[in-house]
Amino acid sequence: MSEISVEHNPSPAKLDVIGVYDWPIWTKEESTFPWKYDTKETCYLLDGEAIVTPDGGEPVQIQAGDLVIFPAGLSCTWEITQAVEKHYDFD
Numbered sequence: 001m002s003e004i005s006v007e008h009n010p011s012p013a014k015l016d017v018i019g020v021y022d023w024p025i026w027t028k029e030e031s032t033f034p035w036k037y038d039t040k041e042t043c044y045l046l047d048g049e050a051i052v053t054p055d056g057g058e059p060v061q062i063q064a065g066d067l068v069i070f071p072a073g074l075s076c077t078w079e080i081t082q083a084v085e086k087h088y089d090f091d
Contacts, residue, residue, distance in 0.1 A: 004052060004060045004076075005069040010044075015067070020044045023087040030080050037074045040091040042067070048084035053077045 015021070025046070045064050053059040055075040062068050070076075072091075 003057075003071070004054065004074070006060060006062055007067040009065045010067045015044065018042070019089075020067075020087050023089045025085060026088050027083070027085045028078075028080055029083050032077065032079045034075070034077050036076075037070045037072055040072045041070045041088055042091070043070075043086045043088040044068075046085045046087065047082075048080065048086075049082040050084055051079045051081065053079070 023044075026043075045062060045066050045068070047064050049061070049063040051059045051061050052070075053076055055077075057076075
């Protein structure tokens, strides 16, 4: 299984090309919960911070301004340390 991919501060042009601002928005308060990705998710964090730890893997910190790809089949634990607001798209 591939890893979580994080691109810090992608260019506005790239965000425009992939249509980030047309994607739905998801928000979540500070919390910790398990999650499994049945399909690939691409998201862009507008606000907040979280640590996402794949089962049996190393923690990945994500924050506002990050473009993140979660591979299909990933099981992980989300620890939201500052309330998150993100655009998201499932492939």
